[in-house]
Amino acid sequence: EAAAMWGALRGARRRPPALRRGLAKAAGPGSVRHRREAEEAAPVFQYAGKAAKRKDRVFVWGFCYSGALGVPSFVKPDVGWKKPRRIQPTPYRLETEEKISSAACGYGFTLLSSKTTDITKVWGMGLNKDSQLGFQRSRRDRTKGYEYVLEPSPIPLPLEKPQQTRVLQVSCGRAHSLILTDSEGVFTMGNNSYGQCGRNVVEDETYSESHLIHQLKEFDSRVVQVVCGQDHSLFRTKKGAVYACGWGADGQTGLGHYDITSVPTKLNGDIAGVNIIQVSSYGDCCLAVSDEGDVFGWGNSEYLQLASVTETTQVNVPRHLPFKIGKIKEAACGGTGNIVLTEEGNVFVWGYGILGKGPNLIETAVPEMIPPSLFGWSDFNPDIRVAHVRCGLGHFAALTNRGELFVWGKNLRGCLGTGRMEDHYFPWRV
Amino acid sequence: LNAAVRRAPRQHVRFLPAPAGGDGGATGLVARSPRRVLRTGPDVVSVAVRGPRFRRLKIGAGHRLDTKASGVFVLGIGHGNKLLTDLYNCHLTKVYTVGGLFGKATDDFSDTGKLVEKTTFDHITREKLERILAVIQGTNHKALLMHSNIDMKTQEAYELAVKGLIRPMGKSPPIITAIRCLQFALPEFQLEIHCLHETQQYLRKIVHEIGLELKSSAVCIQVRRIRDGVFTLDDALLRTQWNLQSIQNAIWDCQLKVKTELEKTLG
Numbered sequence: 001e002a003a004a005m006w007g008a009l010r011g012a013r014r015r016p017p018a019l020r021r022g023l024a025k026a027a028g029p030g031s032v033r034h035r036r037e038a039e040e041a042a043p044v045f046q047y048a049g050k051a052a053k054r055k056d057r058v059f060v061w062g063f064c065y066s067g068a069l070g071v072p073s074f075v076k077p078d079v080g081w082k083k084p085r086r087i088q089p090t091p092y093r094l095e096t097e098e099k100i101s102s103a104a105c106g107y108g109f110t111l112l113s114s115k116t117t118d119i120t121k122v123w124g125m126g127l128n129k130d131s132q133l134g135f136q137r138s139r140r141d142r143t144k145g146y147e148y149v150l151e152p153s154p155i156p157l158p159l160e161k162p163q164q165t166r167v168l169q170v171s172c173g174r175a176h177s178l179i180l181t182d183s184e185g186v187f188t189m190g191n192n193s194y195g196q197c198g199r200n201v202v203e204d205e206t207y208s209e210s211h212l213i214h215q216l217k218e219f220d221s222r223v224v225q226v227v228c229g230q231d232h233s234l235f236r237t238k239k240g241a242v243y244a245c246g247w248g249a250d251g252q253t254g255l256g257h258y259d260i261t262s263v264p265t266k267l268n269g270d271i272a273g274v275n276i277i278q279v280s281s282y283g284d285c286c287l288a289v290s291d292e293g294d295v296f297g298w299g300n301s302e303y304l305q306l307a308s309v310t311e312t313t314q315v316n317v318p319r320h321l322p323f324k325i326g327k328i329k330e331a332a333c334g335g336t337g338n339i340v341l342t343e344e345g346n347v348f349v350w351g352y353g354i355l356g357k358g359p360n361l362i363e364t365a366v367p368e369m370i371p372p373s374l375f376g377w378s379d380f381n382p383d384i385r386v387a388h389v390r391c392g393l394g395h396f397a398a399l400t401n402r403g404e405l406f407v408w409g410k411n412l413r414g415c416l417g418t419g420r421m422e423d424h425y426f427p428w429r430v
Numbered sequence: 431l432n433a434a435v436r437r438a439p440r441q442h443v444r445f446l447p448a449p450a451g452g453d454g455g456a457t458g459l460v461a462r463s464p465r466r467v468l469r470t471g472p473d474v475v476s477v478a479v480r481g482p483r484f485r486r487l488k489i490g491a492g493h494r495l496d497t498k499a500s501g502v503f504v505l506g507i508g509h510g511n512k513l514l515t516d517l518y519n520c521h522l523t524k525v526y527t528v529g530g531l532f533g534k535a536t537d538d539f540s541d542t543g544k545l546v547e548k549t550t551f552d553h554i555t556r557e558k559l560e561r562i563l564a565v566i567q568g569t570n571h572k573a574l575l576m577h578s579n580i581d582m583k584t585q586e587a588y589e590l591a592v593k594g595l596i597r598p599m600g601k602s603p604p605i606i607t608a609i610r611c612l613q614f615a616l617p618e619f620q621l622e623i624h625c626l627h628e629t630q631q632y633l634r635k636i637v638h639e640i641g642l643e644l645k646s647s648a649v650c651i652q653v654r655r656i657r658d659g660v661f662t663l664d665d666a667l668l669r670t671q672w673n674l675q676s677i678q679n680a681i682w683d684c685q686l687k688v689k690t691e692l693e694k695t696l697g
Contacts, residue, residue, distance in 0.1 A: 039534075039545050048553040048645040358588030371592045376571070378594060380608045380624075402564045426588045428575075429568050 056099050058112065059091035061417040066108040068126030070094050072150040087414035089421065091430065096123070096152060105392075106172025106228070109133060112152055113167045113179065121167040122179055123152035130175040130207040132190035145209040155179075157187055158213055173228030175207075180226045185217035186235065194231050195262025196246030216264060219243060229281035229299075235264055240275030242267045242288060242318075250284040251316025252299035258316055269317035271296050282391055283335045288318065293327030295340060296320050303336040303352035307365035323348075323367055334391030337409075345385030345401075346372065353394050356408045359425045374427045375400055398427060405430045490514050493524065493658055498540060499630040501526070501655030502666050507681070513688060520695040521599055522659035523607050523624045529652035530637040532617040532644075539634035541651045551646045556614045562643045563609050563621070566636070570606040574626075577602040597626060604628035606636070618651075660687045 064074040064085050071092065074085040098114040109126030111133070124133030129147050134155040136146040157179065159165050169180040176190030176197055188197035191207050192214075199214045216223075216235075225236040232246030232253055243264040244253040251258060254267045271288055274296070278289040284300035297306045298318045309319050326342040337351030348367035349355040355362070356370050375398065377384045388399040395409025395416055406427035407416045414421065417430050490511040492504030506514040532551035536543030577598040580587045590596045598605065608624040623633060634650040641648025656663050665684055667676055 035545075039548075042545055042548050044533075044548045044550060046550040048550065358585045359583055360585045373592055373594055376567070378608070380610065403561070404564065404568055422583070425583055426591055428582075429572055 058094045058096055058100050058103065060094050060110075061088045061091050062415045063413040064088055066127045067148045067150040068105070068108055068110045070110065070112075070125040070150070070152045075148075075150050087421075089414040089417070090419040091417050094152070102167070102169045104170045104172040104177075104228075106132060106177065107174045107230075109149075109172060109177075111155075111170040111172055111177055111179075113170045115166045115168070117163050117166065119162050120154040122155040122157065122170060124155050124177070125149045125152050128208075130191040131210040131212070132172070132175055132177045134189050134213060135209065135211045147208065155189075157181075158215070159184055168224075169226060171226045171228040171233075173233070174230045176228065176231075176233070178226040178228055178233055180223060182222075185215055185219075186223055186226055188214045188216060188233070191231075192262075194247035194260045196228075196231050196233050198233065198245050198262070198264050200262050201260070219264070220266070225279060227279050227281050227286075229286060230283050232281070232284075233264070234279050234281055234286060236276055236279045236288075240277070240291070242271060242276055242279055248316065249314075250300040251314045252281070252284045252286055254286065254298040254316060254318050256317050258314070267298075267318055269296075269298065270320040271318045278330060280332045280391075282333045282393070285333050285338065287331040287333050287338060287340075289328050289331050289340075293329070293343065294320060295323065295328050295331055297338075304363055304365040305333075305336075305338050305351050308350075325367055325369070330389055332389050332391040332396075334396065334409075335393035337391070337394075337396070339389045339391055339396050339398075340367065341386055341389045341398075345387075346370075347375075347386050347389060347398055349396065354409045354423055354425055356396060356426055370427065375406055376402070376404065376429075492517070494629070495655060496630045498542070499653035499655065501653075502658045502661050502663060503655075504658050504661050510681075513692070516692050516696060517659055517688065519599075520659065520691065521597060521626060522691070522695075523597075523626055524628070524655060524659070525657035526623045526625070526630075526633060527612070527652070527654045527656055528621045528623055528633050528637060528650060530619050530621065530640070530648045531651050532619070532641060532646055532648050534649045535638065535641065535647035536649050539631070539638040539650055541649045543649070547647055549641075549646045551617055551644075554616065554644050554646060556611065558644055559611055559614060559619065559640070562640055563611060565643075566606060566640075567609050570609075573603070574598065574605050574607060577605065602627050604632045620652075660684070660691045 060069040067075050098116050100112045101115045102113045104111045111124050113122045128149050136149050138144045138146050165184050166182045168182055171178045179187040195201050197214050198216045219237050221238040223235050224238050227234040229252055235243040243266050245261045245264045249258050253261050275291045276288045277291045280287050285305045286299045288296045296318045298315045302313045306315050325348050328340050329343050330341040332339050336353045339349045347370045350364050350367045352363040385401045386398045387401045390397045398406045406429055408424045408427045411423045418428055490506045495503050535547040578596045604627050606625045610622055612622050613620040630653045637648050637650040
């Protein structure tokens with residue numbers, strides 16, 4: 001049957017050459033019918049699988065030497081003649097065993113977590129000099145731990161019910177990490193010199209190769225979001241309260257003083273009684289968004305982040321930022337600049353640095369809107385909206401509802417991921 | 431065209447050197463009376479003397495349109511040829527309606543070609559197609575910015591980017607500035623594509639590649655240009671309108687549009 005089919009095909013193709021008169025070609029009904037019959041008889045191929053669902057993927061890019069990208073061949077190449085890669089300038093696919101639901105970048109290390117019920121729920125890679133990735137037992141010497149972890153390695157958590165508890169979110173700071181679970185509170189690891197892990201500061205404690213993972217459970221309700229600043233930690237609970245601990249010299253703990261705090265304490269100020277739905281921090285400045293669309297800030301204001309309400313450069317009590325830009329949905333703090341996303345899908349930036357409105361805008365205390373046409377909005381595509389915004393040290397990222405990622409800001413060691421080493425003064429698609 | 435009333439002949443005034451005077455150097459110029467033209471009546475000049483006004487017409491074509499495609503095709507007559515070159519240098523986008531059919535792959539990407547393969551297409555949804563179109567548009571947007579040869583670090587580049595006016599003003603590979611799905615009825619679909627420096631075969635290839643990306647195959651069944659720079663389908667003349675009066679009206683109507691566009695882009 002197959003042979004007959006192929007025969008028909010071949011027969012349709014090789015017709016005996018007709019008598020040619022100049023350029024005239026005899027296109028009789030015979031050839032068209034043959035061709036149609038051959039087309040009907042041709043086999044149909046199927047390339048799409050039955051349950052062809054999209055796989056969620058993790059991509060990494062940036063500075064490689066610390067191993068934070070999780071690809072060992074970047075740091076220790078497989079072949080002897082290759083040099084270690086310093087920067088990965090474009091997104092590189094990272095193979096993971098499980099579907100990763102939360103990822104966080106710290107200063108030279110990364111945490112990945114999955115909502116699985118398997119025993120291994122969190123993986124870490126990169127710098128581990130303060131045990132921010134837990135204790136990674138060295139294979140050469142069982143008593144020592146690794147200082148640099150080059151590929152995603154499981155982090156053992158002291159869970160009571162390891163096959164039921166799920167890890168919801170992870171967050172990384174300069175030298176400490178926070179892991180949020182759904183029923184067993186928050187686990188903290190890493191440097192605790194300022195109490196950022198939520199436990200009392202021990203004098204001359206050695207943090208490297210430490211097995212200590214602290215568990216925090218004492219909050220007014222279940223913790224739903226954890227955020228790490230550089231050396232402080234913020235916890236947001238289901239009831240809308242915010243707790244903080246850690247370094248406070250810039251007022252980033254928001255507790256009304258500039259000392260360190262080693263026990264998570266509830267914040268008051270302008271957010272007392274307000275239902276906070278999102279908190280964000282990166283360096284020493286913090287922002288919180290309430291359910292009514294207001295934004296509150298505290299912490300460092302040396303880069304005009306809070307200059308709209310006060311001239312002081314350190315604010316240690318949460319203050320309401322009276323911006324008239326619409327209802328705010330999401331906020332993100334960067335090292336020197338801040339970004340908010342409104343309900344309409346508009347993006348506003350303020351602070352210092354490359355803010356995204358060309359090289360002329362270097363600093364502003366009042367939020368400036370980034371024109372939506374830079375994210376692909378036009379009369380042709382009026383449905384494009386920005387869905388999420390994030391910040392890094394000197395750069396910003398925005399994710400649109402069509403799944404496109406736009407980055408802009410200072411391109412420090414390839415952190416933008418555009419493949420070019422230059423800074424981008426307006427949103428650029430990755 | 432030759433039967434139309436023609437302009438009155440221009441008066442020629444010729445300056446002839448005056449007969450040399452006493453002082454050697456300067457020779458003055460003296461206006462002579464206009465050259466006498468043979469006239470047979472007050473305002474009518476005999477055709478027999480001057481001959482037909484137009485013996486040949488210089489007609490030039492704008493952007494190419496191949497035999498399997500249809501749509502707006504711009505022609506320039508006489509002085510219009512120079513305007514055509516200017517319009518080409520403006521690098522304006524062209525808009526096409528491209529019709530495609532899932533399930534087949536042919537060698538020349540259109541439905542008249544030799545069949546290469548047939549595939550299933552039931553798994554394709556409009557959402558998947560739109561996702562592929564978004565990826566195409568994004569990569570082409572980046573190519574647009576890269577080929578435009580503007581330094582991205584300047585304030586002018588930022589302002590042009592906000593207005594969406596960044597585009598390559600020189601030679602560049604084909605770039606799609608916008609693409610969207612107009613109709614989707616398996617196995618057929620229709621796209622609207624705005625592009626620069628393209629050929630119709632490139633558009634057919636894009637349809638084929640969309641089919642491949644969706645884990646199936648596609649052929650292009652229709653390519654129709656609906657806009658070429660400032661000229662749209664409404665300005666185009668149908669086969670029944672190819673006569674002098676309509677052509678003259680069409681030229682007259684388009685003059686203003688072309689002039690403003692040239693001034694805006696080329697300054």
